[in-house]
Amino acid sequence: MRDFPSCFGENGVQVADSSSKTAQNLVTCVYQSRLCGRSCVITITWSKNLMGQGLSVGIDDSTSQCLCKVDIKPWLFSKRKGSKGLDVDSSKVDIFWDLSSAKFGSGPEPLEGFYLAIVFDHAMVLLLGDLSKEAYRRTNANPPPLNAVFIAKREHIFGKRIYCTKAQFCDNGQVHDVAIECEMVGLKEPCLSIRIDKKMVMQVKRLMWKFRGNQTILVDGLPVEVFWDVYNWLFNATVGNAVFMFKTCVSAEKLWGSHTSDPSVLPWACSQIFKETQLQSLCFSLILYVWKND
Known part of the structure; x- marks a missing residue:
């Protein structure tokens, strides 16, 4: 899956496939x-x-x-x-x-x-x-x-159970500490949690059934739509990466449309929304590819 629109040829930039765990920093x-x-x-x-x-x-x-x-x-x-x-x-x-x-x-x-x-x-x-x-x-x-306006960011982060990064959710916005936690070892029902500046803002229980979805949180008083796809963490250990997107845009629902009801399209939809954000500057998007270290 090519997850960014790219220019190819002598003057082009090629972006590595997100399923490859090498050279993803x-x-x-x-x-x-x-x-x-x-x-x-x-x-x-x-x-x-x-x-x-x-x-x-x-x-x-x-x-x-x-x-x-x-x-x-x-x-x-x-x-x-x-x-x-x-x-x-x-x-x-x-x-x-x-x-x-x-x-x-x-x-x-x-x-x-x-x-x-x-x-x-x-x-x-x-x-x-x-x-x-x-x-x-x-x-x-x-x-x-x-x-210039900062409109989108994509990052690869690594960890074993807790995955941390720093992020802004809008151009010139405050820098926040973001922590994604997913405990699966020894649990019948894995649970996904997201903390912003150490404060719990989202928790997904029954993750085996809710491995893809979306939820709205508030950051700096702004609604931020969070989309997640942890299918690979749960069912495809050979790949091992999950995808999260934070999107500060009231029109996110319009862009996603009916795709959120189809669990097979979320990785593609992240790429498509990132492309539309680049071209139209509709809002700010943060996409995180989260890798489990062995």
Whole structure:
């Protein structure tokens, strides 16, 4: 299953199949901005493997056509600071990065001490990281007329019984601690729990019968629709990954429609909604692929 729309070919980005447990330490963030006077989607993928950290930047237009793409290969001692110029519609897009002092947690996404900047026509299209002064000084760019909007994120997380990550549920929203807990060993009826900042916000009992479903929770006063699919945890140990999606959008029911009643389509539906979120910026989506460590 290809779970993200991708650009293929020499300038394309291929996304690994979610059923493969190897090389899945990826975090993909999607931002909506403007380039060449039109709406565009900027996809930032952070990766981590035995060779070190890696970074990929892709820019698509509103029709999902790949405008440009660059891979910054995994590094151990090099390429932690640099720049790259790309041609887009007879114009130039410059990408600058400095991760020489970046601090990382267990995942591939840097936590602090870094910047990643995308500049077009002397304007800062996208700026990530806490070293904004350094980024503006190096790029000599002007602030953008409109800031890029964070619209979607996909992440792979790992654990044995409790799976933890940090997440924002809207653009520029508060960062929350998210913990997914599923106890199955020695229990007749496995139970699924989700905590936000250590507070229980959702619990699913009789999980053998409710291995797929959806429920609405409140975070920061906003309704967040939670979809889950833990079928593989319960019935397909060779794959072992569950899928969770948190969606801050009142129109989520419209997008899902009757799919929630068909347990076979939930993984596809997550991918389809992620695609629609990229193209239409309807709301914010967080998709978590949750893997059980052996």
